[in-house]
Amino acid sequence: MAGARRAHSGARLHNPLTLSLSQGERGEERGVERGQSGALHERGASSPPPRFFVTATDTGVGKTQVASALLSLMADAGLRPAPFKPYESGCASLARPADALVLREAARSEDALDVICPHRFRAPLAPGVAAHRLRRQPSFDATLAAFRSFAGRALVAEGAGGLRVPLDAKRDVVDLIAALGLPVVLVARAALGTLNHTALSLDLLRERGLPVRAVVLSRGRPERDPSERDNAAWLERRHGVEVLGPVPFLEDPARRRAAFRRVLRPLIGAEWGVNRGAR
Numbered sequence: 001m002a003g004a005r006r007a008h009s010g011a012r013l014h015n016p017l018t019l020s021l022s023q024g025e026r027g028e029e030r031g032v033e034r035g036q037s038g039a040l041h042e043r044g045a046s047s048p049p050p051r052f053f054v055t056a057t058d059t060g061v062g063k064t065q066v067a068s069a070l071l072s073l074m075a076d077a078g079l080r081p082a083p084f085k086p087y088e089s090g091c092a093s094l095a096r097p098a099d100a101l102v103l104r105e106a107a108r109s110e111d112a113l114d115v116i117c118p119h120r121f122r123a124p125l126a127p128g129v130a131a132h133r134l135r136r137q138p139s140f141d142a143t144l145a146a147f148r149s150f151a152g153r154a155l156v157a158e159g160a161g162g163l164r165v166p167l168d169a170k171r172d173v174v175d176l177i178a179a180l181g182l183p184v185v186l187v188a189r190a191a192l193g194t195l196n197h198t199a200l201s202l203d204l205l206r207e208r209g210l211p212v213r214a215v216v217l218s219r220g221r222p223e224r225d226p227s228e229r230d231n232a233a234w235l236e237r238r239h240g241v242e243v244l245g246p247v248p249f250l251e252d253p254a255r256r257r258a259a260f261r262r263v264l265r266p267l268i269g270a271e272w273g274v275n276r277g278a279r
């Protein structure tokens, strides 16, 4: 299994859209150094800063939970991570996009909200659909420029809904992932139905040559179902991908946050000073 995992997560990108950013802009330059606190910062060490694109099999599955846990682990390691939620819809207030604010707080970031979240919509719709209703075309160049401004930093991007959710007239979330060239963390339900939804998402990512770092299973509802016992093992066997979780259903936000952090810690790793004992 470990061999299959390595083969999958090490897949190279061959999508021409990735050429819209240089290798350096995709954060592939090496290097971190230790600051006065002993924490790790960009530049100087052997590993590039960790960067992920968090997507899901559907909306409301747990992307923000996963992205914020990853950002808080990175912040604990002194990485000054960049939160990136380029498209957010369903904003009750356009000045306060809820997911982007959660990510910014988790990252302990002072990055400008306009860079973290350049495209916001009130309607609780796919961003591309919300924009179309407004007869607007969200600028993809603005999205890429915001991303470029985070060059060289650890980063976690959160998509919108799942992979085939429209972002504008031409592009879906999967096209954004291809353009940014980030390894994918795919969040999926722990329950019955997840083998199908997760397989469809993994098939598309593989078809497009996009590397998957891990699948994260989360139990977003209190009811248990008998499929949960086997889902992780089936996904690993069938798709040769690392599966983390399932994160149990936890109503209490502090306990939930701790559970997501525990499950996701292997993605940041000891090289970044995130040890297994850390809460």
Ligand SMILES: Nc1ncnc2c1ncn2[C@@H]1O[C@H](COP(=O)(O)OP(=O)(O)OP(=O)(O)O)[C@@H](O)[C@H]1O
Binding pocket: 056, 058, 059, 060, 061, 062, 063, 064, 065, 066, 099, 160, 161, 218, 219, 220, 221, 247, 248, 249, 250, 251, 256
């Ligand atoms: N393990 C869990 N225990 C309890 N609640 C959970 C768990 N996982 C997810 N949830 C809940 O499910 C809801 C959706 O989670 P989240 O906001 O992270 O999803 P999302 O994929 O980011 O959604 P969106 O597509 O709207 O951005 C939240 O209210 C969250 O608290």
Ligand SMILES: [Mg+2]
Binding pocket: 063, 064, 099, 158
């Ligand atoms: Mg979200």
